[in-house]
Amino acid sequence: MSIRLASNCSHCNSFTAAHLCKKHKLKVSEEYVCDQFSLIAKLDDSAQCTNCLRHGKEDCAHPNVAAEGMLCSSWAPKV
Ligand code: SF4
Numbered sequence: 873m874s875i876r877l878a879s880n881c882s883h884c885n886s887f888t889a890a891h892l893c894k895k896h897k898l899k900v901s902e903e904y905v906c907d908q909f910s911l912i913a914k915l916d917d918s919a920q921c922t923n924c925l926r927h928g929k930e931d932c933a934h935p936n937v938a939a940e941g942m943l944c945s946s947w948a949p950k951v
């Protein structure tokens with residue numbers, strides 16, 4: 873199984889530097905997630921389809937649109 877980015881509060885648009893959820897007004901951490909999770913669009917400038925482990929493979933989440941400059945939550949680092 874490939875390692876991929878976790879979908880948790882620490883990668884969510886509602887997560888603040890003070891570890892508070894802006895939606896729920898509660899203290900959260902990387903141990904939590906909810907149905908309103910919204911991935912921070914720009915985690916790392918270098919992460920994109922062309923350097924994703926899944927690029928051009930059967931487990932790519934969006935094979936028809938995967939391209940340079942694109943990124944999705946299934947991105948996984950090459951090892
Ligand atoms: S509780 Fe939900 S909305 Fe709040 S930071 Fe976590 S995933 Fe995002």
Ligand code: SF4
Binds near residue numbers: 926
């Ligand atoms: S669409 Fe997602 S899974 Fe597919 S290559 Fe791009 S980042 Fe990886």
